[in-house]
Amino acid sequence: MSSGSSEKKFLELIREHENILHKICRIYTNNRADRQDMYQEILLQLWKSYGSFEGRSSFATWMYRVALNTAITTVKKPALLAVDRDLSREAAPVRCSGAVAKEDLDLLYEAIAQLKPVDKAVILLWLEDRTYEEIAGLIGISVKNVSVRLVRIRKKLETTIKGMV
Amino acid sequence: MKNIDEYKEVWKAASAEDAGFAPLSRDEMRAYLKGRSHSAGRLFRNGLVIDIALKTGVGAALLYLALVMNTPQGIDLAAYVTLGCILVLGSLQVRYLVTMPPFAPDRNNVRDMLAAIIEYYETRYRTVLFIAGGTNPLLLVTGMLYYFFFRYGGVRPLDSEDLVVFTLFLLVGYLLGVLVPMLQYRFQMNQLRECLSDLDESTFSSQKLKEQKMQRIRWIAAAVLALIAGLLLFAYLVRPS
Structure with a gap:
């Protein structure tokens, strides 16, 4: 496959799954500028690794792997300023797709923002309907640990959201 | 208030725009692929x-x-x-x-x-x-x-005083060359260590964290000593003859 057609195919696949990337970028960053940097970094890593994607797993699973590894290990700037939640809200358009309640979604994002990086990955995969086995494989923990963590994370999210409402 | 399973439904129905992103054009994506x-x-x-x-x-x-x-x-x-x-x-x-x-x-x-x-x-x-x-x-x-x-x-020809001065300069230069990048990496490495210790408490036990803390203290002590040596050297060089 030529480099041009490979890039075209890659961008088509990214376009199909860009929801995942945007959600990952949103939960691992606090403002629009960092979000764009992270999106670019993930896209770069995906493109660099695309040549070795053999199709053993689905593109989405492979993408989760690369994107989460990148999001967790990428250089982060020291947080000199407080978390800029207003900016993240401002970045979201006023219009919301279909029946999605923007306020509920914002609450969920804000609650997730308070989790540790690994817990963010676990809950994101759970929200994306990944199986416990898949989550365990992507994170590198046991299935039992996934189950225990999820109970703890869900409880923490509920408490945080309750405190925000 | 909704429960988490209901929030999950909200999450699944959300689009990229709901996550705060305007869709990128193909050209914008291509430009991203050429970034650093x-x-x-x-x-x-x-x-x-x-x-x-x-x-x-x-x-x-x-x-x-x-x-x-x-x-x-x-x-x-x-x-x-x-x-x-x-x-x-x-x-x-x-x-x-x-x-x-x-x-x-x-x-x-x-x-x-x-x-x-x-x-x-x-x-x-x-x-x-x-x-x-x-x-x-x-x-x-x-x-x-x-x-x-x-x-x-x-x-x-260098006398013993010259040798002391030059050696101190070289030492301070070396220490700065080592310590400055180490401090730059410290922030990120600490973040990664925290993630790993969250994943595996047994691998990164509190004993190891204590050892790292001691190591940090040793490095700070070395930097302070180098600074004192540099200041003494400076004072010596600018002393009234």
């Missing part, structure tokens, strides 16, 4: 490449001094010795560069990726930083050789 990476692996690599380039520049300046300028034998010899040091340290760094693992995000899970980066930093990259720290003293020696050549036409 800020991954940990890329940072390690860049640090090495920049230092090797700096050493090459110093080496070229020494070769110019020894071969092109009409320098006396004392300076020639000192230049060749310094050049030898650069070649040894530089070749070690090239070896580290060539053997650096790719830190492939598509081959590892989160835990393996974190462990690979931290292990590389702890076991190999720290050594690289100690080697790279040598660039500062080598740069100082090269500068001094140029100064001696243009000022005195050769290496001026």
